[in-house]
Amino acid sequence: MTDPATSLHELLKSHVDSGPLPGAVALVARHNRVAVQAVGSLDATGTTPMTRDTIFRIASLTKPIIAAAVMLLVEDGRFALGDPVGRWLPELAAPYAVRSPTGPIEDVVPVTRPITVFDLLTFRAGYGFPSDFSLPAVGPLFTELTQGPPQPQLVPAPDEWLARLARIPLLYQPGEAWLYNTCSDILGVLIARVSGRSLPDFLADRLFEPLGMVDTGFAVPRGRLDRFAYCYRGTSTGGLDLVDPPAGQWSSPPAFPSGAGGLVSTVDDCHAFARLLLGEGTVDGRQVLTPASVRRMTTDHLTAPQRDAAHLFLEGQGWGFGGSVDVAAVDPWNVPGRYGWVGGTGTAAHIVPSTGTATILLTQFEMSGPTPPTLMRDFWHLAAGL
Template identity: 30%
Template structure:
């Protein structure tokens, strides 16, 4: 495929880095009259297959991989395309993808492990771990001035629960507008990365060089809502990474490796892709004005560089196989391959609705739904999506687990991320009719 210049089109930083609302994953799969055992005799997912083939054959994306499984069984894999449009290497279960905000459920479950350990509590003040949160100020006018004239004291403490459910009142550079965004950039409070190269409309601000500095810097800026009052997509999971670090006494990335990646057998999940593994890394493409252009080539990716700090909200690169293993552990209620990673009660709590009472969801991505440890909850379904088109969810009642990997930004450029769970549901309905 030949690529043209962006000409006058721009991809905004907000669009590139925004984690998907993953509307479709809110489907209550278990409300339908079928269960896992009814489908053991077939391996066909015709609508998923047709969708994957259409996206790749039409040139919308260079590759797409769907992995669907039940309980602890092997995933059924549908893989099409190459690592990049100009690559000769097939994309497969071990190809590497920037999962962006699909990092959030991983961070959320890591925090739940410390709740299980008794090291932290859901309703414990964040100030117990990050002292600067003891005296937070809040904007009176949303996205207005950050000067004293527009600030008032927080009426309640920011808690661990609020961090993991986006109800702490924290801002996000990809959501906010006005002076607070400039302050984020000036202080290096940048919880993500896109490319080594300049991209029109994308800030070139660089992240600060430690998670401690990031969290302390966030505490110095005002909240955009009073804590516990409004669901607002935020840096909460990034700050939660610092809470995990302080509470555990381990660097955040080391904690994830020791408590989640190694026991789950996730051998291809990193904040920095090792040089030895870069041949597996897909290319991320920007979609704008009908054009598809490489913005982060796999062989020259920013994910080969050490990040300023481990981004607990949007920093991981992973494979379809690895994320499926993470979800196998979840539907196994903490168990995978005979290894107990988390207590059953902890997984069930983390995948349930953890929203504070009376929080306002009006007009948000989760209106009429719930939110757990870093992911959306509707009925027994739990999951989230990423800014480069990836999406994943589990259904805790039926044991269904589903992952769809591809690489394009912004995620709303195509409807696949929103529609993927609905497509899965169509195939389940076809199977139900066959029995």
């Protein structure tokens, strides 16, 4: 039988050696058996080796963590899933939606019902990205909100950000369609307003400290920048462009801590969060979430037409709270019930509750679009067989 650590090392090394990926860290855990490998370097020059404790921009792997934080407030009795969010986010209490997604942005109608917490968690509030980016009401998400690849130092503070969002009409009526990304940022603002604390402070106190996620946050302290990977994107000629150095966008706290993609973390911190979900809310004997909250997070809540319409992002899979849920075994690595998500900076983290498995892949090489790159798919195929 092939040793899991050896298989992981060979897979990562083959992708690093073939370029242009500078390095990667991967983990596959099944119950108490954990295999971790770090290959390559933190930067394109190869001067600093990649290590198990390398810090990465995890991008959209932030989304499941934000969903868990929302469920903590539900358990605290601060709100229910069906509550309208206008009580805490008055900017969104009476929004307008475009009459037709393909129509002009000025042609709007009142919403048929309020936006609820559940709408935000399931990405069906009416805000976000559809499979067709050319729709008129999508453009302002980029121009007004700096949505897209995380750029934490360029986004306005939460109150101003939400005020700008309120001036953009919904693309669909609440509950109608799954739209990507924006709802997690709204949830981050909601958490702060309901808890009366900043989002970083709430996450640190209620999730990161209890789980021992010591390197997870919205910025990297100066003393840890030597462990922070550079971030790159590929060029048309097969080379690398530097997107962000360690002393760049994440070297100081942002005005807007993005619930959609602002966190940095390590493979072991991501594993701690995965263990929380696999343990139905309990890690090392400590109850952080209830089993009911974890089940809600990891259950598909979409209709078949909603899944089909979101094909660019979901590839036929469903959506829970903050992450996708496999609903069909369309590939060898698809296991019904597998929950998790990918990050645009080249990251992926999933759990398979039925087998007690966690798979985590962290790189510093940006994805070129919503479709997972070859390395991710190769990693999932390998992990499924270990």
